[in-house]
Amino acid sequence: MFPAAFDYIRAHSAEEALAALAQHGAEARILAGGQSLIPAMRLRLARPAVLVDLGGVKDLGYLREEGGDLRVGAMTRDVTLERDANVRARYSLLTDTGAVIADPVVRCLGTVVGSLCHGDPSGDWGAAALASRAVMVARSASGERLIPIDEFLVDSFQTSLEEGELAVEVRFPTPDGRTHGSYQKIERKVGDYATAAAAVQITLGDDGRVTHAGVALTAAGPRPVRVDAAEKLLLGQLLTEDVIRAASEEARIVSDPFADTRGSVEYKKDMARVLVARGLRASAARLGTGVTA
Amino acid sequence: MTATDTTDTTLRTVTLNVNGQTLHQQVEPRTLLAYALRDAGLKGTHVGCDTSSCGCCVVLLDGDTPAKSCTMFAVQAEGHQITTVEGLGGPGNLHPLQQAFWDQHGLQCGYCTPGMLMTAKAMLEHNPDPTDQEVREFLSGNLCRCTGYNNIVKAVQQAARVMRDEAQAQALAGMVPGTDPSTGTAGGGAQ
Ligand SMILES: Cc1cc2nc3c(=O)[nH]c(=O)nc-3n(C[C@H](O)[C@H](O)[C@H](O)COP(=O)(O)OP(=O)(O)OC[C@H]3O[C@@H](n4cnc5c(N)ncnc54)[C@H](O)[C@@H]3O)c2cc1C
Numbered sequence: 001m002f003p004a005a006f007d008y009i010r011a012h013s014a015e016e017a018l019a020a021l022a023q024h025g026a027e028a029r030i031l032a033g034g035q036s037l038i039p040a041m042r043l044r045l046a047r048p049a050v051l052v053d054l055g056g057v058k059d060l061g062y063l064r065e066e067g068g069d070l071r072v073g074a075m076t077r078d079v080t081l082e083r084d085a086n087v088r089a090r091y092s093l094l095t096d097t098g099a100v101i102a103d104p105v106v107r108c109l110g111t112v113v114g115s116l117c118h119g120d121p122s123g124d125w126g127a128a129a130l131a132s133r134a135v136m137v138a139r140s141a142s143g144e145r146l147i148p149i150d151e152f153l154v155d156s157f158q159t160s161l162e163e164g165e166l167a168v169e170v171r172f173p174t175p176d177g178r179t180h181g182s183y184q185k186i187e188r189k190v191g192d193y194a195t196a197a198a199a200v201q202i203t204l205g206d207d208g209r210v211t212h213a214g215v216a217l218t219a220a221g222p223r224p225v226r227v228d229a230a231e232k233l234l235l236g237q238l239l240t241e242d243v244i245r246a247a248s249e250e251a252r253i254v255s256d257p258f259a260d261t262r263g264s265v266e267y268k269k270d271m272a273r274v275l276v277a278r279g280l281r282a283s284a285a286r287l288g289t290g291v292t293a
Numbered sequence: 294m295t296a297t298d299t300t301d302t303t304l305r306t307v308t309l310n311v312n313g314q315t316l317h318q319q320v321e322p323r324t325l326l327a328y329a330l331r332d333a334g335l336k337g338t339h340v341g342c343d344t345s346s347c348g349c350c351v352v353l354l355d356g357d358t359p360a361k362s363c364t365m366f367a368v369q370a371e372g373h374q375i376t377t378v379e380g381l382g383g384p385g386n387l388h389p390l391q392q393a394f395w396d397q398h399g400l401q402c403g404y405c406t407p408g409m410l411m412t413a414k415a416m417l418e419h420n421p422d423p424t425d426q427e428v429r430e431f432l433s434g435n436l437c438r439c440t441g442y443n444n445i446v447k448a449v450q451q452a453a454r455v456m457r458d459e460a461q462a463q464a465l466a467g468m469v470p471g472t473d474p475s476t477g478t479a480g481g482g483a484q
């Protein structure tokens with residue numbers, strides 16, 4: 001099906017995009033990779049009157065480390081992270097996540113920032129951003145503001161971006177040598193959204209005890225879900241099977257999925273538990289410690 | 294200069310660079326690239342699912358980026374070099390990928406084939422010597438209801454070999470006595 005008619009504006013800079021958003025207000029939507037927005041428009045789930053295309057904004061297509069973060073520009077495609085040797089070596093959570101989103105062709109156009117802005121509770125970047133404590137950078141006529149990811153992801157398909165604001169960047173804190181993570185996803189086939197998925201990232205101190213923990217779930221509620229109780233439980237602990245079992249049980253409790261053709265509520269809740277446990281074990285293995293007996 | 298070039302919802306002309314030629318097509322902003330290409334007579338680009346899921350409609354942007362042309366507006370493609378299966382090769386000058394799909398029976402009905410060829414081409418641009426697993430992964434968003442995929446993987450591997458050999462032959466041919474081969478034409482190869 002064809003989308004409803006719209007006006008098309010091609011921006012050549014972030015400033016041009018902001019000017020167009022200011023001019024058209026709530027009528028306007030940003031078009032990034034188009035891999036969520038265009039399918040939604042074709043189903044008439046979205047019918048923006050004006051599309052502001054960021055495709056021509058070349059200087060938002062960056063990926064660099066700066067100020068202790070990996071900075072991912074608004075037009076940086078998933079594939080750019082996938083092919084980056086530094087990301088592959090050090091950002092295990094992001095690397096795992098990028099590899100299971102959609103299919104390789106979609107990842108050549110889809111952007112990380114666009115996925116977060118889409119706010120789909122089944123989108124994979126949301127949980128990964130929560131577990132790694134990412135920060136969004138939003139720009140408007142009045143300047144830039146930093147939005148912690150917990151505040152950015154508000155509800156299903158809803159973020160805390162205000163009218164006229166453009167997300168220009170997402171920042172993922174650079175893991176130190178004692179930090180690793182993992183993304184675990186169950187999908188029916190390549191290109192499917194998660195039946196259940198979990199993002200985990202942990203930092204271990206010299207004594208092998210957890211000093212930072214990030215645990216979050218995809219497709220487990222109206223927005224990507226941080227498993228606070230699991231994070232608290234992990235802090236200060238050695239990663240033993242008992243600790244992993246207790247932490248992953250918190251994921252089962254907090255997971256609040258809906259039943260669909262991918263599975264029942266009970267099944268999805270239990271898979272949240274299983275996937276958090278797998279993610280913790282995989283993270284421990286990547287840290288070279290394994291699970292403490 | 295205005296801040297932005299605004300267009301309206303009535304028909305407008307887009308200028309598309311397709312297979313090295315300039316096309317002027319009448320489109321609405323909402324016209325999808327796949328339809329603009331087919332309306333221009335380039336029927337090699339197939340529409341299968343029409344919902345971003347099958348990969349039949351894949352074309353290349355700027356030589357190495359595969360894109361589902363059912364999930365891109367024609368207006369977005371302005372300023373990019375687009376390659377469709379017609380630009381890959383044709384009767385009498387088949388691209389190594391096309392020849393390999395023929396040799397290895399990598400197609401039956403042929404409906405998925407243009408998308409398979411273009412996606413495989415994009416992969417080989419970045420990874421000229423893939424493992425079978427890498428071929429399978431990169432083509433995992435391209436559905437084929439006929440072949441069972443094995444012959445497609447074989448075909449891509451045959452093409453990869455031929456293209457590597459061609460690139461090497463070109464690199465050698467470019468080595469003029471007395472010049473440094475490392476600054477020669479190596480890497481410019483298989484198109
Ligand atoms: C077949 C298929 C399978 C998929 N499977 C998965 C999957 O398994 N997991 C997954 O996570 N995703 C999946 N996706 C979605 C895909 O990852 C999208 O690319 C991604 O969700 C959106 O990124 P985009 O750049 O394409 O954004 P767009 O589609 O261009 O935009 C999405 C939304 O964000 C807004 N937006 C985008 N950029 C900005 C910005 N800079 N500032 C403000 N607002 C902005 C847009 O206005 C729009 O509302 C799939 C898509 C397809 C087609």
Ligand code: FES
Nearest residue numbers: 341342343348363
């Ligand atoms: S027709 Fe475009 S992906 Fe199926």
Ligand code: FES
Nearest residue numbers: 401403437438439
């Ligand atoms: S050859 Fe028929 S769908 Fe692939």
